[in-house]
Amino acid sequence: MPKNLASALIVExxxxxxxxxxxxEEQSRNLxxxxxxxxxxxxxDVLLYFVQMVTALEVDLIETAHAKVGIKGQKYPVDQAR
Incomplete structure (x- = not known):
């Protein structure tokens, strides 16, 4: 099921x-x-498939997002990114 949901998400x-x-860019901002x-x-549609995938895989997305921000912060320190 997750594979099908990922495929559907990409289609959407x-x-x-x-x-x-x-x-x-201007036209895309002023639809x-x-x-x-x-x-x-x-x-x-994208959101609904995404939420179904999160549910199917039992992912704590908030926790995972916080962890990912930490990983990115280590990989790309603010003081070196500017």
């Missing part, structure tokens, strides 16, 4: 990206209302 992320294909709603629905 691709559908999200399609809305921005060929747009300039018309109907386009913005379509993008929001695609974002919701």
């Amino acid at each position: 992320a691709g559908e999200l990206l399609e809305h921005f294909q060929w747009l300039t 018309p209302a109907d386009k913005k709603q379509a993008v929001a629905y695609e974002m919701a």
Whole structure:
């Protein structure tokens, strides 16, 4: 099931990206209302598959995110990143 959820998540992320294909940065920041709603629905699809995957794998995502920030902080110290 996690494999299928990961595949579905990528498909939905691709559908999200399609809305921005060929747009300039400015255009992507100023979507018309109907386009913005379509993008929001695609974002919701991505979120829903992502949440299902988190649940299926029993991942504590908040704990994992905190750990990942710590790992990144060690790998890329702030004083050396600037």
